[in-house]
Amino acid sequence: MRWLALAGLASACAPTYQLGLKPATPTGLYAEGREQAQAVADSVEVRLSFVCYEPTRVVFEAEYRNPTRRSLVVDPAAFKYEANRMPAPAAPGRKAKRPKPLPGAEVTAAVAAASMSLPLPPLPPQAVAAFDPEPEITTLRERAEKAARKAARIDWLGLALGAASLATDVASIGKKETEAQYQRRAAIHDAAVTYNVLSTAVKIEQAVASEVMHQRAAMLEEYALRKVTLAPGEQVRGYLYFPRYDAADGFVLKAPVGSGVVPLEFAQVRKRL
Incomplete structure (x- = not known):
């Protein structure tokens, strides 16, 4: 998961990249300058936005709005993500050299790995759950x-x-x-x-x-999304913490709504510095 950190072990001439996350489809919805992905299920609105990377985690902010006439339980431990990746580009011929991405260019994980002469680690074999903040707080x-x-x-x-x-x-x-x-x-x-x-x-x-x-x-007590029951008309927002995985091109976050889940898609981009 600390894949990009390995860039320094490659050639001194290897390019470096700035990593970021954004909704896969622009929504025009923002919270504190961060673009939000949005989904609605059973009249419940869910919004997610990328906050920051930590050394081993990636942080999102989740926002729930419950306009229904029934109560809704929101549990951060029920969130999961599935990582995906774009296909690797075709390998050049024996004598041909793969061109280096230009500064400012956004590239896929496979292209970035090839430009740094690094192997691509496998994707997580199954859905990855968010951290439950309660055991960590205790x-x-x-x-x-x-x-x-x-x-x-x-x-x-x-x-x-x-x-x-x-x-x-x-x-x-x-x-x-x-x-x-x-x-x-x-x-x-x-x-x-x-x-x-x-x-x-x-x-x-x-x-x-x-x-x-x-x-x-x-900080976790104040900012993390914690298990809560939303009464009709209530809303809640808080941070979600997932394991960081740099070698993916995107994530489908599964947000719980009642007994089901709704997908929210994010693209993970890396810009050549």
Whole structure:
């Protein structure tokens, strides 16, 4: 799924591409500057728009409008996509070289792979489900609390080493030390300082990690589409997270509506930089 990231491993002369997603058919519908794909089933309107790529995920925003007289359950875990790809171009003759796409040109996954001398990975063998945010939110909260407890925990070994170093320093006051005694006291002091510096660094890392996980959980709680029952006349919008798959030319996203699904098609484009 990190297919385009492999471009840097190819020849230094290989082209690079900017990846993007858009509705396969223009709709003229926009939300915050993003074009939306639209589908209607049983009078329920569903809109999807591409938000961004994350390192391992692709993010969409889903919007549901329920004008009916019945309640509707919207479950992000019920979303799926099917990836597709355009056929590879015919291979050139033995002596002929495949021309490089010009800057600004939009090309298929197969053309991009050929221009970078990379193999095309296979398409996912089955429909790929969206991530359910609830388990991730719970896990992030639990891990954040665990890291926070570790960061706040008293380091008794560090205190003991510090106390031992202080005790040897106090005991040496007014006494003439041998070289061996001085070296031993210095070794205890150095060990205490080194340990406490490392311990403090670890605690800072744990505190930072705790804060990052708290923020990620809070972001998912605020922005992710979460399982909800829409009463008649209500609407909801939120982010959907799918595994990222760069080597596809398009996706058919299956959005749940009641006991069925509606397809929304997106084209994945790569523009030569």
